[in-house]
Amino acid sequence: MDNERFRAYYKAQKIIPDDEWGSFMDALRRPLPTTFRLTGSREIAHTLGVTIQKIYVPLLDNLVFEGETIPPPTRIPWYPDELAWQFNVSKKVLRKSPEFKKFHSFLVHETEVGNISRQEAVSMLPPLFMDVQPHHKVIDMCAAPGSKTAQLLEALHANDTATSTSIPSGLLIANDTDSRRSHLLIHQSARLPSPAFMVTNLDASIYPVLKLPASHNDNRRVVKKTPSQLLFDRILCDVPCSGDGTLRKNLGIWKRWQPMDGNGLHGLQGRILQRAMRMLATDGRIVYSTCSLNPVENEAVVAAALNLNPEFELVDVSEQLPQLIRRPGLTTWSPTVDRAVNTSFNSYDAYIQSLPEDKRSDVKLMETHWPPGNAETLHLERCMRIYPHLQDTGGFFVAVFERKIKYRTVLYIRKRTAEDADPSNGIPEAKKLKVDTDTLMEEPGHECTATPNVDTVMMDADASTPEDKGKSTERSPDVGSTVVCGQSALADPSFKEMPFTFLAPDDSALLACVKQLNLTTSFPSSNVLVRNPAGEPVRSFYLTNSLVKSVIQANDYTRMRLMASGTKVITKQEAARGMDAQFRVLGEGLPVVLPYITSDVIMCADFGTLKALLQNYYPLCASFGEPFRSEIEARGPGSHIVRFLAETSMDTTLSRDLVLPLWKSNVSISLMIDKKAKSALSLRLFGEDLTVAAREQSKKKGLAVLSTGVEVLAVGETRDSEDDREAENDGHSDDDGEVQE
Numbered sequence: 001m002d003n004e005r006f007r008a009y010y011k012a013q014k015i016i017p018d019d020e021w022g023s024f025m026d027a028l029r030r031p032l033p034t035t036f037r038l039t040g041s042r043e044i045a046h047t048l049g050v051t052i053q054k055i056y057v058p059l060l061d062n063l064v065f066e067g068e069t070i071p072p073p074t075r076i077p078w079y080p081d082e083l084a085w086q087f088n089v090s091k092k093v094l095r096k097s098p099e100f101k102k103f104h105s106f107l108v109h110e111t112e113v114g115n116i117s118r119q120e121a122v123s124m125l126p127p128l129f130m131d132v133q134p135h136h137k138v139i140d141m142c143a144a145p146g147s148k149t150a151q152l153l154e155a156l157h158a159n160d161t162a163t164s165t166s167i168p169s170g171l172l173i174a175n176d177t178d179s180r181r182s183h184l185l186i187h188q189s190a191r192l193p194s195p196a197f198m199v200t201n202l203d204a205s206i207y208p209v210l211k212l213p214a215s216h217n218d219n220r221r222v223v224k225k226t227p228s229q230l231l232f233d234r235i236l237c238d239v240p241c242s243g244d245g246t247l248r249k250n251l252g253i254w255k256r257w258q259p260m261d262g263n264g265l266h267g268l269q270g271r272i273l274q275r276a277m278r279m280l281a282t283d284g285r286i287v288y289s290t291c292s293l294n295p296v297e298n299e300a301v302v303a304a305a306l307n308l309n310p311e312f313e314l315v316d317v318s319e320q321l322p323q324l325i326r327r328p329g330l331t332t333w334s335p336t337v338d339r340a341v342n343t344s345f346n347s348y349d350a351y352i353q354s355l356p357e358d359k360r361s362d363v364k365l366m367e368t369h370w371p372p373g374n375a376e377t378l379h380l381e382r383c384m385r386i387y388p389h390l391q392d393t394g395g396f397f398v399a400v401f402e403r404k405i406k407y408r409t410v411l412y413i414r415k416r417t418a419e420d421a422d423p424s425n426g427i428p429e430a431k432k433l434k435v436d437t438d439t440l441m442e443e444p445g446h447e448c449t450a451t452p453n454v455d456t457v458m459m460d461a462d463a464s465t466p467e468d469k470g471k472s473t474e475r476s477p478d479v480g481s482t483v484v485c486g487q488s489a490l491a492d493p494s495f496k497e498m499p500f501t502f503l504a505p506d507d508s509a510l511l512a513c514v515k516q517l518n519l520t521t522s523f524p525s526s527n528v529l530v531r532n533p534a535g536e537p538v539r540s541f542y543l544t545n546s547l548v549k550s551v552i553q554a555n556d557y558t559r560m561r562l563m564a565s566g567t568k569v570i571t572k573q574e575a576a577r578g579m580d581a582q583f584r585v586l587g588e589g590l591p592v593v594l595p596y597i598t599s600d601v602i603m604c605a606d607f608g609t610l611k612a613l614l615q616n617y618y619p620l621c622a623s624f625g626e627p628f629r630s631e632i633e634a635r636g637p638g639s640h641i642v643r644f645l646a647e648t649s650m651d652t653t654l655s656r657d658l659v660l661p662l663w664k665s666n667v668s669i670s671l672m673i674d675k676k677a678k679s680a681l682s683l684r685l686f687g688e689d690l691t692v693a694a695r696e697q698s699k700k701k702g703l704a705v706l707s708t709g710v711e712v713l714a715v716g717e718t719r720d721s722e723d724d725r726e727a728e729n730d731g732h733s734d735d736d737g738e739v740q741e
């Protein structure tokens, strides 16, 4: 594993001191440890952390395989709250050691249901520097396949959804220009159901201005009188890059790496970062990251953005994550001008002068590929470089931006400067603003006019077309009829996704649903949307929060290429003739709906009941012990919720209450979570897969049931690799159990 040009190029960049070069290259040639995060709700993450620490670490400690001592999994030291883990064993050990097989089986099942996310350690870094709060408006500009999006969602949901007020008031837009990858993103993100989530499919470098409708008052005063631009508190630019920091897992890069790749990406990377700078709210923060070691894709992009937007500065985050070993950003570098790694030109001018005059106009390199004259003053050392040999990871680059002068101060100074245009007015010259005020056009309340992009400007123009006004995106949305989301005369007919239609709170199907499921009066009926061409309450109901609803209604969903929004919470099943339709809460939507279900509606059950429900598809009501038997027999057929109470039994411990959906037919009941979730739950609680599906699978394959009860997949077969994961439908499967009619 070597590449002469890689070696020559990075030696020339002096990214690593000479005496570390050997260990840097050695680390690049070693396989990457397996790393994963505990995801999902805090409750589950906590339970899994305890399970790994108390069950699997002792099981795997001091393990000797073929004469070699195998180290047990360890926590990644710099990751907060002990939520990230790593282990480094060969595939052979995973396949052959019974102890590791068992651990691996646990990982596979929890990954399947979204409680564990396999993710490269360094890829976990950017969201940690974003400090996302539940009220933040966040955009992930280049989000697919979505491992960082998941982290951002978790941060947005830091309060979980145990009460209605802990559903985040902010939003997260995950965007990617590739529609296939955007579907993947939707699928991955469905693991963390969020009413605050949206997915768009746009080129981030020309991301359009999104509008927010006028909000009238906050009970005390008028906040805004006109529609405003949606500005973001946090923006992640995890841009497309040459990816040579991933050499340890993508071995093909050794062969195909060549230095011009980075040169070619520099322009797009810069445009995405600059677009982000124009979409940032006053006190916002941008994190720019790549999995490339190349300064042309990193410091050069950062330096160019800072010079074009001098109101921004790099944030010193050296105190954050103190256990993370990092190196400062570079202040000098030497772009190559050809594939042969010619890095001899120390400036753009020197390079241009070296060319015959008739060739100069063909040059694709830009001045910004080289270090700017003021590189020493830009605090590029505040960028973070992570190298593989420092802590056995991949390579990575992160830079964090904020505005140098608080935005309002800038605007104030600009106003004062204009008022006091007369140089004899006594304002000292030094106090006058030395920034390009054109870049400051996008303050809240104004439309973006600064981006020289047709698409963006057209999006603005949309706002003022009479048709658009007539579409009532600004009318009071919560009364009267169903509100179709914003769609203007300039709708993009090439966009084929289903529309997003909010039901009127007095829609008869919605009222029936609320009544049947006994939802409280605080259930946000006005934030329920459906997705079908006619906007009818046909089958699935999605829930958004109020901010997401405002954004959908104020913007044309085809122009913002909105692929998904909110979370699917309830499904409607048409009943036989003469009967009412039946609604049921979906397993994936339960955490979101639970705050609106009163406790008296929820049945309580014990561990034994849970075990029986895992072991059988449709156990008879009469087969359960009291008091659960009487309680379930007294209830009518349809959707029910059951709380399994925390307890410790002979077999195991349920450390916290577990709330799950049930379906009751005439005489039997069934747990309405999908097969994989049942298996994962069984393994987590009982150390073996007791489910019918597992028994059937074993029988089918003629396998003796292993002690774990499941066939073990190989490492590469876990579904959550950062690379290529299969997209499945829209990520919102209804298959969360089978209803027995």
Ligand SMILES: C[S@@+](CC[C@H](N)C(=O)[O-])C[C@H]1O[C@@H](n2cnc3c(N)ncnc32)[C@H](O)[C@@H]1O
Pocket: 123, 141, 142, 143, 144, 145, 146, 147, 148, 149, 175, 176, 177, 178, 181, 202, 203, 204, 205, 238, 239, 240, 241, 268
């Ligand atoms: C490094 S990957 C992002 C990885 C992702 N943040 C994660 O953690 O899973 C870069 C992504 O940028 C997307 N992309 C490429 N050009 C883009 C553009 N102009 N606008 C938006 N996304 C773009 C690619 O499709 C790719 O999914």
